[in-house]
Amino acid sequence: MADSIKKNVANAGNAVANAAKDVGSRIATGAEDAVDFVKEKTGMSGPDGGTDRGVSAIEDHMEVIASCGKKVGVVDHVEGNAIKLTKNDSRDGQHHFVPISWVSRVDRHVHLTKNSKETEENWKADAASCAR
Template sequence: MISASQIAEHMEVIAADGIHVGTVDHMDGESRIKLTKNNSDDGRHHLIPIDWVARVDAHVHLTKNSDEVRSQWSSFN
């Protein structure tokens, strides 16, 4: 199981299909990752649940492909 303490600011987030989907801004509590809006295609913050994380090394690797991530994440300014 992935712990919030394994995820650090500025880590690259990579979908299961190898596509970059964002950069960690910070953890939003213990269960959600807030992505930066700086490198977001739509200029908005996005939240993804930690349950989507497959593993963490130098990057955060997700279990969902990039299309699934983008269609299911929460978005806000």
């Protein structure tokens, strides 16, 4: 019986430690987002401001912003070397794809190296086309 109690206490301790790690990670991400938001809204970040998290941080539903500052879409999901944009935000009601290579940085948004005109003229109809 004592072994069972020790095991339960150890399991509870591990659960608390894992929960604390998760909460700490969420707080750090939230703090980073808050700093980026303030920098963006106050103009303190400059054109390349924000904490670049890299393309691996691209998440569904992030806004995709062209280099000129215009929103060109919302991430549906990442598919291979391409970002699939939602069709809800598309003027023609179709999914469009932009190559990962067009990404300049990722913070609260996905920022592209191309302006909105270049992006809309050159986005692809499928993910396979982005590999070329």
